[in-house]
Amino acid sequence: MHACRPNPVISPASRAPRACRPRPFARSLAAALLGFAALSWASASPGQPTAPNGAQGAEALIEEFVRTQFGPEYRVELRFGQLNPNLRLDACRRIEPFLAPGARLWGRTSIGVRCVEGANWSVSVPMTVAVFGPALVASRPIPPNTPLSAADVHVQEVELSQENRPALVDPAQVEGQMATRSLRPGQTLRDYHLRVMPTVRPGDPVRVRMIGRGFVVTSDGAAMASAGNGQSVRVRTESGKVLIGTVNGRTVDVRL
Numbered sequence: 001m002h003a004c005r006p007n008p009v010i011s012p013a014s015r016a017p018r019a020c021r022p023r024p025f026a027r028s029l030a031a032a033l034l035g036f037a038a039l040s041w042a043s044a045s046p047g048q049p050t051a052p053n054g055a056q057g058a059e060a061l062i063e064e065f066v067r068t069q070f071g072p073e074y075r076v077e078l079r080f081g082q083l084n085p086n087l088r089l090d091a092c093r094r095i096e097p098f099l100a101p102g103a104r105l106w107g108r109t110s111i112g113v114r115c116v117e118g119a120n121w122s123v124s125v126p127m128t129v130a131v132f133g134p135a136l137v138a139s140r141p142i143p144p145n146t147p148l149s150a151a152d153v154h155v156q157e158v159e160l161s162q163e164n165r166p167a168l169v170d171p172a173q174v175e176g177q178m179a180t181r182s183l184r185p186g187q188t189l190r191d192y193h194l195r196v197m198p199t200v201r202p203g204d205p206v207r208v209r210m211i212g213r214g215f216v217v218t219s220d221g222a223a224m225a226s227a228g229n230g231q232s233v234r235v236r237t238e239s240g241k242v243l244i245g246t247v248n249g250r251t252v253d254v255r256l
Helices: 054-067
Strands: 075-080 094-098 107-117 122-138 153-159 177-179 194-196 205-212 215-223 232-237 242-248 251-255
Touching: 054 075, 054 094, 054 107, 205 232, 205 242, 232 251
Parallel strands: 205 251
Antiparallel strands: 075 122, 094 107, 107 122, 122 153, 177 194, 205 215, 215 232, 232 242, 242 251
């Protein structure tokens, strides 16, 4: 089936897409329903009920639903895919978009569309959801294993949905961290780009603080691995006992 070319991106600044020329037979959801031009679906055959606002109204309905899933600090762009052109559905007067359990409006995904007036069916519409929002980016070239500070990053709008891993948003998140790999200027910082700077290394002398219910006992020991503040590390006490505690500067707290 030949269809008109879709408008690839739907956003508030986009112009409404051209409608497809009516075809005599219904070939998909929009053919029985809305004449979804943005999805390259054919128009309904004569006499079939359609939504009052046609294709543009249907697109706006889905776009509005998607946007309500995000906060005002995010900008969202949609790119619709195509349904099976051989799909046959009963005519419908009104549709309702919905999000299936476990689905995420992020990157390549899909959204549910069901008929709520005139028929009883639902379909999954493929789409790409591009989400833009504020995130930290590198302000300069950063070599691996470089200690970081807030001066090394700044906040700008990026496409967050290029990856599933979360982007960092607060400059304070890089304090006390070091780069795990080379970072180029403007690169979005995500959690795996950073690791805690070690405050103790293997063999470093540490103060071991053993904390129990109602008492604290301190002794000298040595770290057996590298670790940073808040991380767990194994220590060997002067008596040769091996304990696991949490690093706090040059002190290791062991909860008994």
